[in-house]
Amino acid sequence: MNDRAFEILETKQRVQADNEKEAQNVRNLLREKKAFMVNLMASPGAGKTTLLVRTIRALKDVYRIGVMEADVDSDVDARTISELGVRVIQLHSGGLCHMDADMTKRGLEGLNPDGLDLIFLENIGNLVCPAEFDTGAAKKVMILSVPEGDDKPLKYPLMFSVSDCLLINKTDTCAVFDFDFDACAQRARKLNPDITVIPLSALTGDGFDAWISWLKQQAEDWRNSL
Amino acid sequence: MNDRAFEILETKQRVQADNEKEAQNVRNLLREKKAFMVNLMASPGAGKTTLLVRTIRALKDVYRIGVMEADVDSDVDARTISELGVRVIQLHSGGLCHMDADMTKRGLEGLNPDGLDLIFLENIGNLVCPAEFDTGAAKKVMILSVPEGDDKPLKYPLMFSVSDCLLINKTDTCAVFDFDFDACAQRARKLNPDITVIPLSALTGDGFDAWISWLKQQAEDWRNSL
Numbered sequence: 001m002n003d004r005a006f007e008i009l010e011t012k013q014r015v016q017a018d019n020e021k022e023a024q025n026v027r028n029l030l031r032e033k034k035a036f037m038v039n040l041m042a043s044p045g046a047g048k049t050t051l052l053v054r055t056i057r058a059l060k061d062v063y064r065i066g067v068m069e070a071d072v073d074s075d076v077d078a079r080t081i082s083e084l085g086v087r088v089i090q091l092h093s094g095g096l097c098h099m100d101a102d103m104t105k106r107g108l109e110g111l112n113p114d115g116l117d118l119i120f121l122e123n124i125g126n127l128v129c130p131a132e133f134d135t136g137a138a139k140k141v142m143i144l145s146v147p148e149g150d151d152k153p154l155k156y157p158l159m160f161s162v163s164d165c166l167l168i169n170k171t172d173t174c175a176v177f178d179f180d181f182d183a184c185a186q187r188a189r190k191l192n193p194d195i196t197v198i199p200l201s202a203l204t205g206d207g208f209d210a211w212i213s214w215l216k217q218q219a220e221d222w223r224n225s226l
Numbered sequence: 227m228n229d230r231a232f233e234i235l236e237t238k239q240r241v242q243a244d245n246e247k248e249a250q251n252v253r254n255l256l257r258e259k260k261a262f263m264v265n266l267m268a269s270p271g272a273g274k275t276t277l278l279v280r281t282i283r284a285l286k287d288v289y290r291i292g293v294m295e296a297d298v299d300s301d302v303d304a305r306t307i308s309e310l311g312v313r314v315i316q317l318h319s320g321g322l323c324h325m326d327a328d329m330t331k332r333g334l335e336g337l338n339p340d341g342l343d344l345i346f347l348e349n350i351g352n353l354v355c356p357a358e359f360d361t362g363a364a365k366k367v368m369i370l371s372v373p374e375g376d377d378k379p380l381k382y383p384l385m386f387s388v389s390d391c392l393l394i395n396k397t398d399t400c401a402v403f404d405f406d407f408d409a410c411a412q413r414a415r416k417l418n419p420d421i422t423v424i425p426l427s428a429l430t431g432d433g434f435d436a437w438i439s440w441l442k443q444q445a446e447d448w449r450n451s452l
Contacts, residue, residue: 043270043351044269044374045373045378071381074380076377076380097323125269125354125381125382126323128322128352145271149271151302152270152271154302155270155297155351157298158298173373173399173402176398
């Protein structure tokens with residue numbers, strides 16, 4: 001039954017790049033190097049870099065960390081990260097809206113994964129395209145920030161479907177936004193029953209322990225599977 | 227001189243689709259129909275639909291309005307807009323991250339521009355790809371929301387370069403975010419000296435008069451140019 005007062009037009013089939021083989025090559029390389037890689041995805045301004053800075057501070061005495069900062073243009077984030085004393089490379093996508101496995105492989109060649117335990121790929125700020133491309137990372141983590149709204153799983157379903165962990169960031173701003181955490185988590189779990197949902201504030205550190213614990217556990221499980 | 231503590235790797239040249247000719251066809255159609263079209267672009271959750279709802283309420287007695295709601299999947303926004311009693315069509319991009327001129331043309335065929343004075347194309351929530359594609363719209367308007375941060379012109383320069391108007395939305399949340407309006411406007415104007423910058427809140431209506439005045443003036447100037 002159709003109760004819509006408007007027409008729906010399918011304008012284009014999804015462009016599906018076959019980057020499976022390259023992703024497998026990246027995965028093999030990372031297993032060989034014993035480097036656990038996390039693909040971090042989010043909208044612009046959701047707090048990827050702030051989260052990364054606090055995460056690195058929490059873990060840099062435990063792991064040898066490397067960061068690949070993907071950005072359309074600019075090196076603002078790589079500068080911020082490099083001040084923490086971890087290995088970092090800036091990847092310019094040249095206007096492209098996502099990282100694919102080939103770009104990731106070339107990024108890893110530039111970063112040099114030798115001797116690293118943990119690698120973060122900070123993807124382009126975009127909730128659409130990065131979800132479609134397997135980069136070869138062991139885990140996919142997405143950030144949704146409170147100001148973006150709890151309806152985002154309905155609008156960008158693929159990102160929530162493919163992510164292992166959903167971090168709901170900027171919980172410190174709850175007073176000014178009408179964000180329903182339960183509704184958001186339910187919408188995400190409807191798409192992806194296995195997704196781990198962690199509300200936190202990368203600014204204040206609230207909820208951060210749960211994220212750090214989850215990350216360490218995943219890294220340990222992955223290492224044990226090698 | 228290079229003072230960077232990290233390498234920059236250019237991973238890929240920009241994929242540039244030639245959709246100039248199709249955009250010109252859209253432009254010709256809109257001029258023939260005397261329908262002023264605005265391409266509205268922003269990140270996910272920046273407030274495109276909320277802004278559109280308030281804008282339509284302010285203008286629906288002045289103009290006959292049509293809306294094309296582009297979304298990856300879902301019809302949440304089209305439902306909201308259709309409740310206002312204006313002509314609306316939902317465009318599904320099928321996973322694509324932007325609207326191009328061909329999709330816009332097909333959208334217009336579905337919407338039917340006959341008898342419309344003002345058409346809004348609500349683009350996919352994305353600060354990267356939509357900036358690269360001329361849809362044939364008379365004006366490009368972007369929304370940046372306060373929670374996203376005042377550094378966004380540095381990270382997504384093309385969007386700020388191509389937009390005629392920058393709406394800085396969610397000014398009602400200033401108390402909890404460290405957002406420097408002057409710095410943001412300066413960064414935007416450095417990329418695009420002619421950009422009009424209007425801070426507003428689509429939620430409270432604060433600053434909305436300036437936006438409505440700008441829009442009416444643009445529509446009038448355009449109509450006088452036909």
